Each structure stands twice: as C-alpha cells, then as structure tokens.
Amino acid sequence: MSHFNGTMNRNQSEEDLFGTPFMILNTVYPPFLIVSGLICNILVVCVMRTRFFQRQNISVYMTALALNDASSLCISMTSHWLYVSFDNIYDREKTADICKFLQLYGWGNCDFSILLSTTMSVNRAIAVSLPLETRSKYSSRKPKFVIFFLFLVVLIKNIHFVFSSKIVKMEYMRDKLCDVYPESESYRIFWEDVWPWLHVSFLVLCFFVIASSNGVLIRQLYVSSHLEIRRHQCSTRRESLLFTSGDMRSPLKHRNSCFCSEHSNGSGDSKQWQTITPMLIGESVLILLLTFPFSIQLAISNANAGHSQMLFSITFYMLYTNKCATFFVYLITGSRFRLGLKKIFYRCMHGKGAMRRRQFKETLHWINSLSEGLVYG
Template identity: 30%
Template sequence: MNYTLNSSPVEREHDEEVENIKAFTHGLCLYFPPFMIIIGSVCNILVVMVMRTVQFRYLSTSFYMCSNAAIDIFSLIVLLTVDWLHTNFPWTIFRGEHAHYMCKFFHFVGATSSDLGIILTAVMTLERGLAIMFPLKSSSWCTVKRARHVTIFLFCFTSVKNANYLFTSDIHTSHESDRLCYVYADTEALSYFWKSVWPWIHNTFLVLSFISIIFSNVIIIRHIRKSDKLRSKSVICHRVSSATTVPHKLMRRSQSRRRQIAIMLLIDSFTVIICTTPFSVYTTVDSNTTFLDGSEYQKAVKHLIASFSFYLLYVNRCANFYLYCLSGSRFRNALKQTLCFCNKEDSLAKKMQLYSSRFQESSEIDTYRHSTLKLDNSAYI
C-alpha cells in the first residue's frame, strides 16, 4: 500500500478504508459465487429428485417447486458462472463483433428467470391458501395439469415484460465496468423509458407479487387460527358426548400438518421478499441518481452495495432446499428415501403402504370434517 509523503493521517486512514472495502468486495466476488454455484446446484437437483418421488409427484405445489428449482439450476450454472468469469477473469469472455447477442440473451434470460421465480412463489402461496380455505374443492382446483398451464402462461407473461432487453442490450469493453452487459439509451425516448418508465413497471410487478404473497399468508394464518378454535370446540364436545367418532390423534396430526405448510410458505415467501428487494431498490436509485464527486470511496461503496445486493438474488436461489428441510418433515423423509439405496421389493411395499395410508387418511379427514361441521352447526341451535 503506497501513500504520498505529504498525505495527512486522516487521508491515510481514508485511503486505507477504501482499500479495505475494495479488498472485501474482491474477496466476495472471487470466492462466494463458486460456493453458491456448487452448493446451490446440488441442493436444487436434490429438490427436483424429491419432487419427482411418489410422495410429491402428483401435487401441483410440487410442480411449482420443481419448476423453481430447474430455473435456479440454470441461473446458477449459466448466468452466475459467466458473471463470475467476467468479474475475476475478464479475458475469458468473448468480445467480438457479435458479442452483443450474448448480452441480449443474458439480460433477457436473467430478468425473466428472476421474475418467473418470484411470481411462481406468489402463485404457489396463493394456491396453498385457497387449498386450505376450500379443502373440498382443492382436488379440482390444484392439479398438476393446471399448474403446468399456469407456469407456461407466467413464462410468456414475464418474457413479454422483459422483451425490451432483446433490443437494447450491449456488452462493455474489457475493464470498462464492473458488469458485463449494459442497456444503452442512445435516444431521448430510450433514456426516458429506462430512467422513468421501466423502474415503475418492474417495481409495480414486484409490489403486486409481494402483496399477493403477504395476502395469501394472512389468509393461511387466519384460517389455521379459526381451525384451531373449531378443533378445541370439538375436543370439548368429544369429552362431553360419545357421539363423536373422531380420534384426538387425527386432530393433532391435521393441526400439525397445516402449521407445517404455513411455516414453510411463510419462510419461503419472506425469503424471496428479503433477497429480492435490495437489488430492486439499488437499481432504481442508481438509474435516477449519480454520485456527486465520483470519489474513490463512493465508487468502492457503490461496487460493494451492487455486488452484495446482486448476490442476494442468488442466495434466494440456493436457500429453498434448506427451507424445505427446515420446515417440512415430509420433505425430509422423502429426501432420506431418495438418498438411501433400497431394493425394489421394499420400494414397492413402501409405495403400497403409502397409497393405503393416503386412502385411509383421506377417509378419516372426511369423517372428521363432517363431524366437526355437525358440532359447529349444533352449537348454534
């Protein structure tokens, strides 16, 4: 570290702080992405494997989770790898005559995959809320076929939303910028669009998605609280009258399952909000403001904030596996079965046992619903 002889202690301390920020940012950009690429890809592959098991294959929520995991795998392996190479080894990136087509692809696919992951989470949470509110209709509403159609529609919607990147993206020259690609605004109309119109379009999309996520979670929590009150009433009536045939263990099992779903969706949903908001705020502020003096300290801080908020987007792509393991006992059990090497006879026996237990459990839950409805109606007579 070199200092001039005439520099004051305050200036030296300031220069040292700038160097520390640059060193921290460089370490973050050099070591953190490979860790996320390897760990995130392996974890998302495990999510896809679990969602393809018998326990989850025929659930619409599993299709959404599997789609999200596939998008995350592609983003980590392709998009984040290219960004890491550009940041640390810029000479490895092709910058020839037609390199701008590469940036059009990266900008478009990156923005579309990010938006698709957010809106799929919102739709999945809304679907689970409706399934809990209307359990008798959930079998016709929440199907894999409908989830497939919704996913295709959302992909087309997000593709149209981000189609502008296909016409206005270009590549930076070597060492020109911290980012590989940029969006050019060579006309007054394009400049106005990117600074004043596009931030509002993108932020409106995020706000509506976040409102849908929060609203769905509120519905789930309120319905669970009402169900808890109804169950407590049925327990009291069960103690007084012997006409009720619902076992107390079934009520506790159903209550635990619904709480588990609520916790999983709450953690997953708010993780999306927490990891997505900083980068959206940064891009909005950066597109409408400029640094006053362009000092080295401000440039170093800007680079740190940009890198940190950018990598938060990919942290969200790596975190779903751990969230599912943390909040879902069924996911953990299916993961254990996937990782364990069982013979075909044991696997077939487990499948038959699973089918029979599902049929028995659905019959018990139907009986429980009818009995609780009778109890609830008798309370108002």
C-alpha cells in the first residue's frame, strides 16, 4: 500500500508541476505523429516498390519495418491518445480485456522493429563481406521466411502479457492505460525479478549486434572509397600516358587497362550496396537513440516497482518519434531513395505515360550527346 501511495504522491506532484505542458503534449503531439507517420511510412513503402529497390533483398525488410511502424501508430498511439486526451473514453468493465491485446501488441511491435533493424544490419554486413559469386547466392534467400521467424520469436517472448495485463487501477495515472498485475506469487517474481533482466539482455544483445554490423559496413565503405580514389587516379594516369605517347596500341596502355579493370570488377554491385548502406547505418543509429531509453526506463521501473510520469512520457514519445523519423533518415542518407521519391511524385502529378516519355527523352538526349562527343572527339 505504501508503494501505491508513494507513486500517487509523486505523480500528483509531477502533474501539478508539469500539468499544462503534459496536457498540451498529450493532446497535440500524438495526432501529429499519427498523421505524419502514416504519410512517411506509406511513402517508404511506395519507394521500396520502385525498380531499383525491388531488385534489392533488403527492401523487403524495409517494407516490413515501415508497415510495422504505420500499424503501431494506428493502433498503439491512437489508443494512447484517446486515453490521455478524453476522460472516460474507455469503459473499464466492458473493455477490461483490451489491455491483453494492447500490451502484447505494444511490446511485440517494439521488439519486432528492433529485430528487423538488427536483421537488416547483419544481412548487409554479411553480404558486403562475401565474394561476388557467393554474394549473389546469399542474396537469393527469401527474407519473408526470416520475417515470419522473427514474428514467432516476438510472440513467444511476449505471450505472457495476455494473461496478466489489465487497465490501470488508479484512475489518476493519465499517462498509462495498461499495466501488469500479477495474480500469482510465481508470476510476480518473474515480472519483478526475471523479466526486466531478460528484456534488457535482449536489447543489449540486439544493439551490440547492430553496432558490430555497422562497424563492418563503415569499414567496407572506407575501403570502397579508397578503391574509388585509386580507380580514378588509374584512369587519369592512363589517359595522360595515352596522350603523351600517342600510340593507341601501346603495351603500356594495355597494362594500365588491365590494372584498372581488375579494380573495377563488380563496380555496379558495389555502387548498389554503397547506396543502401548509409540508409541502414542511419536507421540503426536512430533506433538506438530513440528506442533504447524507453525500453530501459520501462524495465527499470518494473524492477523497482516505481513509475515516473514525466520520464515515461518523454521516453514514450521518443519511441514513437522513431516510427516517423525513419523516412527522413532514408531521405537524407539515400540518394537512390530521393530519386525514387522524385519519380513517384512526378508520376502522381503527370501520370505513368509522362514518366515514360520523360525517361525516353532523357535516354535520347544522352545518346545524342554521346554521338556528338564521338564525332567531334
């Protein structure tokens, strides 16, 4: 009883001190997140359907992540917004079982996002580390089976919320709709002593794997950038030697050509993974910064049997901001993503026929400029 009285006094004092900012935050920010997040995630799905990304194995995971974020905003964030903004919106007797679904879905949705981000980082790190012939075989694996396996892992990990979640008993807790109320001593021990460390271990393992995979990707980007510089220097040197020698069949030309070709093998494949890698690094860093605080705060509060309204609200909205901000990370770090988004807007404004005519005109202009260069060169 002393725990609940202490929690009540703390929440009441926080409400007196931060009442107006919390009221504005809970009323305005959730609908903004819902609308902007839905638009951003729909745009991500549309870009993943463009020709370039359809050829990439990783686009299936990006599409699943966008759909997962959009559904979370529609279900979890909408339920939270209705509860914190409107009094008595939920009938506690008629909707007693709503928390069984919301808790399972809310925790599972966050875990699923983290696992998808981890899988994408590992997938790309392994792919860029393999030789070209092995890389093509590796990329042919079906990611849909991996996604289904991740879904089963999340379901098994969080299934216990179905048996223990209820609407909060204290009506003054305006920041939280659902909570766990152990009905047996064994489950109380599991919830307070085992589950926090289990969940924190899961998070630490995922983020360690993400950090290790990002290290591999950054190293590959560094090596690839140096190869690009050497390739450019090789090409410049070859052209200068040809200009000074004037012999188009010089053995020196042949040797430099072979040298350059050896370093340019697989350049098209290298360009593809270099385009997507910054997007994955940015997405994984974002999920680390915005998701980890809420998960750790929730696990620690469960372990200490305490609850801070201010800290919960801040980390909670950070978590759902991540589900909107992924689009902007892709937009900043992905040149191909920006190009795909531009094509989508052009197609929406002018139609598919205009898009084909524009591509035909650009190709024709390129052929004409190339032919003129050959004639006058």
